[in-house]
Amino acid sequence: MKQLILIIDDDENFIADLKLLLKKNFDAVSADNIQEGMILLQKHSPDLIILDLMLKDGESGLSAIDLIKMEDKNIPIIMVTDYSSVETAIKAIKKGAFDYISKTTKISELKLLIDKALEHRLLLLRTKAFEEDLEKPFKNMIGTSVVMQKLKEQIQLFANNSSTLLIYGESGTGKELVTRQIHQISERANEPFIAVNCAAIPKELLESELFGYEKGAFTGADSRTAGRFELAGNGTLFLDEIGELDQRAQVTLLRVLQEKEFYRVGGRNPIKTNARVIAATNKKLETMVKKGLFREDLFYRLDILRIDVPPLRERKKDIPLLVKHFTKVASQEAKVPLKMFAKESLQLLMDYDWPGNVRELYNFIMRAVVLSQNSEEICLNLPDRMRLGVLDAYYQLDNEIKSWSDLIEARKNAADKASRQVEKYFIEKSLIKYNNNISLCAKELGIDRTTLHKTIKRIKDGEN
Structure with missing residues (x-):
């Protein structure tokens, strides 16, 4: 049986050419967006993924790497793009890609790279099998703290x-x-x-x-x-x-x-x-x-x-592993595509003490997964944030209220704080979505680059 390659790319001509060139040695399936790619990954369990850096509708291949690794941390990913740059290559490899090539690469070079990647995967799987054999009695005990x-x-x-x-x-x-x-x-x-x-x-x-x-x-x-x-x-x-x-x-x-x-x-x-x-x-x-x-x-x-x-508060180092595991379980139970928590949301989960411990964390994640079906990643909404106690800052008073005028001033300050917090949350989420591409982010938000730069500067100034 031939090994299976998943191609995630929105260039139909490139996909057709690549499938034809790989046909002799490999089977191939393809998708033109990340969501369809994740569905094919879960359905077919391919041996390797060829992933385009820039997909249609502003989707970034870099953002897909984390999702892929959550599903199969050993699968090799080869990034392909017209926008070749050392900086992007380093980012991709740091996030877990095996290597990085441009679309103009010769087929012989790509074939060599695929063979190397598959050999590397085999080595990882053998190592994993050995580690699992040692750890087998505790496969349900999640945590390394x-x-x-x-x-x-x-x-x-x-x-x-x-x-x-x-x-x-x-x-x-x-x-x-x-x-x-x-x-x-x-x-x-x-x-x-x-x-x-x-x-x-x-x-x-x-x-x-x-x-x-x-x-x-x-x-x-x-x-x-x-x-x-x-x-x-x-x-x-x-x-x-x-x-x-x-x-x-x-x-x-x-x-x-x-x-x-x-x-x-x-x-x-x-x-x-x-x-x-x-x-x-x-x-x-x-x-x-x-x-x-x-x-x-x-x-x-x-x-x-x-x-x-x-208790969970004494082993917070294990929370990312638990979140990863529970997100996968919750996605399977809810029958929704696997997504990852936004970086800021994960940090909020890390900061909370979880009085209900692991059971409370699982129930929280199940709810977050179900409520995030229409977004690219799992973000915490306002009720979730209030439950974790991260909105308390909105209502911390600088001075004691002694008169009606003090109350009016305090309400104004509270509204300003809430407004800045919502603005910060929205801009950070948007920048993550568009891989910190200011031009693309500004275009999708319907504002010009200058306005976005000023907003980012105002947010940073407010943190200092």
């Missing part, structure tokens, strides 16, 4: 220990994901993984849920039913929100952990359990013990081994 490396080390260390394990972490940090990773790399990986949310089960039903019941044990018990401990067998039983157990349930669980056996509700014969119990909570159990809300003996029985899952 120091605290995430420590977390992975703890998971590896505790995986094949049969002692009970307590996982602490704020809501949304991924405690169940950590538990599943432990199970997947342990000797119990081929045994059941049973998860129980203790907070979601009414206290009067918890015992029958955990230990099962015999026929006739209570009204509606029409047949013998296995509980979660029994279903777990030799696998892992994950008790989430363990801090929500009432005192009676705590006593029962303590006995099971000590004796390694339990009784079905209404049963008389003990049933042995070999399941490993991993409990998780977002509450400080030590504090609950001091207040008499959680049994001390149960706490120490659970806290033999412990993992603290870091």
Whole structure:
């Protein structure tokens, strides 16, 4: 089977000539804009992309490089243009292009460059396969920060220990994901993984849920039913929100952990359990013990081994990786073309503390992806910015308001600040869209170059 080349270029004659010249050695598909090119990339997974620097309607091939690399970071990109310049070539290569040629390049030179690029891709894929083999147990644990490396080390260390394990972490940090990773790399990986949310089960039903019941044990018990401990067998039983157990349930669980056996509700014969119990909570159990809300003996029985899952604010270095992953997932779920976050928007995500942690970040990105369907990149709208707290500056008062005239002046200043902020946001987004091409940007905005230059200078002066 021939290797496949994707050509993204708006010059129909060039595409036709190139396909004809490459026909002997390669298959080729083409698109005349970035959006169609991304659709073909996702559909066909080509081996190489030939990308025009300047497409129709002011689209820049440079802006497509980031989108392509988000979809396939190992695919080689060869930039092609009539506007040959060293400066542009350096920009393209810095953004991830393999190399850069002009449209007047001989076919023999282009063929040689394609072969080199494909060899380079093969080397990258082999290296990636080796790295993935080493990292395979943690493929769902996204992050390279120091605290995430420590977390992975703890998971590896505790995986094949049969002692009970307590996982602490704020809501949304991924405690169940950590538990599943432990199970997947342990000797119990081929045994059941049973998860129980203790907070979601009414206290009067918890015992029958955990230990099962015999026929006739209570009204509606029409047949013998296995509980979660029994279903777990030799696998892992994950008790989430363990801090929500009432005192009676705590006593029962303590006995099971000590004796390694339990009784079905209404049963008389003990049933042995070999399941490993991993409990998780977002509450400080030590504090609950001091207040008499959680049994001390149960706490120490659970806290033999412990993992603290870091909140997202303590691993902000991982946010770009999480954003990249969640954007791809959200785009697939929403069935929209993959886009990237605008640089300024990504920085706002980095600056926010995310009290809801990774879960909040994912929900935020899903919403942003859906609302950005009609734009080239994902930008945050005013409600999003207010939620992240980046519009507070609009309402910071320089002086205390003491009179009606002070109020009028404060409102005027606030409106001026808001106006400058909106102007700055719009101009920066427009410049990014047109690759900092002042002439093209001014033309598309319907103003002259002088007006645009003055606006940019006013924005810069306001930042100083």
